[in-house]
Amino acid sequence: MQINNRISVVVIEDHAIFIEGLRSVLQPSDQLQIVADFTDGETALQYLEKHTADIVLLDISLPGMQGPAVCSTIKKLHPGTYVVALTNHTEKSIILNMLKNGADAYLLKNAPKEELLAVIFQVLRHEYRLPEHLQQLLFKPDPAAIVPKLTAREKEVLQMVSGGATTAVIAAKLFISRQTVETHRHHLMQKLQVNNAAALIKKAGELGLL
Incomplete structure (x- = not known):
């Protein structure tokens, strides 16, 4: 759902200070607009039952319902909504679980703001590729x-x-x-x-x- 020809973004993140950081990164763009932000998955899903969004920036570790389940539900509600996982987790099992549950991109929170913006537009253009360091993590043989x-x-x-x-x-x-x-x-x-x-x-x- 584009607002005034701008790409609508919903943020689901349990740290208010990080939400403010995302606002400072996205608001200057004349193409992006944060239309809502939530600190838990359940409240966000209640909103998304009645509204659509072009992009959801989704934390994985949330109070209550966790990121993978939230992502899966979003995709069932709105298959056309793109979900970008934003997290500090680099564990192979967690990355795979998010991708399995429909995440369109996976980005670490310490990524530079330019990378976040690039990933959002890559996802919208269907051009996103998992960064090489995460690919190496996923395809590295498990010693066990x-x-x-x-x-x-x-x-x-x-x-x-x-x-x-x-x-x-x-x-x-x-x-x-x-x-x-x-x-x-x-x-x-x-x-x-x-x-x-x-x-x-x-x-x-x-x-x-x-």
Whole structure:
């Protein structure tokens, strides 16, 4: 909904001082107009049930209803409204959750004002691309998901450990010394980055090694 040919912006942010900062950045533009601001998602959604907006600048950490749920609801109410997530969060899971719930852009609060303005207009022109540093965060392999390569003997020892076999039993069944069994255990814990047998079995299960 453009007001006097200006792009209408709704701000949802629980820190009043940050809202004032956004006003100081956006108000000088003759193309943008903040039409409403809210410090919680529920009140903002009540407003958006009756009004439309071109852009919503949305914080993720809010009192009550959190950013991802607010974003998803906005998109159901007004599919044509663009949502820019404004946050301090750089965790991969949080970024993915916002994008999954319909955010059109993701911007850190410490970004320069020129970047905020650029992102708003990129989104409106369907030209927005996630910044390279955030792309690297998203596509960086998760260490917990990297499956280490185990030797055939390590696999045997791992299977027996998961079955509750003691070092003595493993040594007897594989015809190797107890010291050799302990060496294999040590190597397994190093490769799976754990400190005890219980954690070893849990991690091996998560990685599909059992």
